[in-house]
Amino acid sequence: MKKFVLANIGVAVVAAGLFLINRSVVAQTQQSSAVVYDSEGKLKLPDPTVFRKWVFIGAPLTPNGLNNGKANFPEYHHVYAEQKNVDEYLRTGTFPEGTILVKELTRVLNPTFPDGSRKEPSGRGYFNGEFNGIDVSVKDSKRFAKTSGWGYFTFGHHPLPYAEWAAEASPSECAGCHQTYVLKTDMTWIQFYPLLRDKNPK
């Protein structure tokens, strides 16, 4: 009976350890964002406070000032993926099912030149202004079989707040361009993402 008590204490100690370990690890852990659809197939907005802490993979910039004032994506495109999906891409060259790629836009900060740039102590160029919209792609080979395995959703190209839900974009809005240009790299613009393109070199 004495041993039994000791063993139970052992369980308690291990359980307490488990609690402590999880507490400390969670503080540094990237949170996942589940793919949630409503009954009409609309996608729920991934939580910006979560995906902004995912792995950043690239920052294409198409300023309004270089696109007749009407860039298709105004203006910085910050692209994020979950670490587990980045790791899998680096290992295999394709993203796993369920991968979410988030492109959050920001405007450029207070332009003073016609091209949208401004001068700062670091030089003349572009700097991140206000958040300005979100596009999301989701890999699901069955659900999005007609668009090469990826579904595309836009939550608006405008300042916060973004739409809470988005219907799948038509192929002419998003998937068609990806199919034309980047079908062979898992529908993703790997050529603009040095971490993925260059295999995370040291």
Next chain:
Amino acid sequence: MKKFVLANIGVAVVAAGLFLINRSVVAQTQQSSAVVYDSEGKLKLPDPTVFRKWVFIGAPLTPNGLNNGKANFPEYHHVYAEQKNVDEYLRTGTFPEGTILVKELTRVLNPTFPDGSRKEPSGRGYFNGEFNGIDVSVKDSKRFAKTSGWGYFTFGHHPLPYAEWAAEASPSECAGCHQTYVLKTDMTWIQFYPLLRDKNPK
């Protein structure tokens, strides 16, 4: 005695659960990068395969094409911090002691216009080319008391491989400009980092 055996099985089950939970959590956990100095005070290069998975906070861009071919920082500046330090900044408005900020540069991708831009299906603009250097700042109020609590190190502005060690940069190279322009925001260009500037809004 039977109860004792059961209790021991309980310990084993909890221990096995601990192992499994740690395995799955670790796969998603951001790795820390310790601040390591040699005997001369040189800083060890933070591991690029680690810090590239930290939290991204901004992407200023100073193209050579807009800076007479000689940008001080050519050209994209991708800035990263560990999640725990970002969280602390968002909570308190200052970075904790030991914070590392990493600025990794990339060139712009194959310019076709004099300003460094090129046309892609998403529009005319800038896209990330090859990795091109690393600057690091470390917060240590005692060690770097003379430069307002931050030390600055550059591991070269050139393609990989970067230098393995870097001596502290002189105040005229880095700290002086930070003191002049951003002393009040913990020596950091918060105005260019929307996640920090705008408090990670939803």
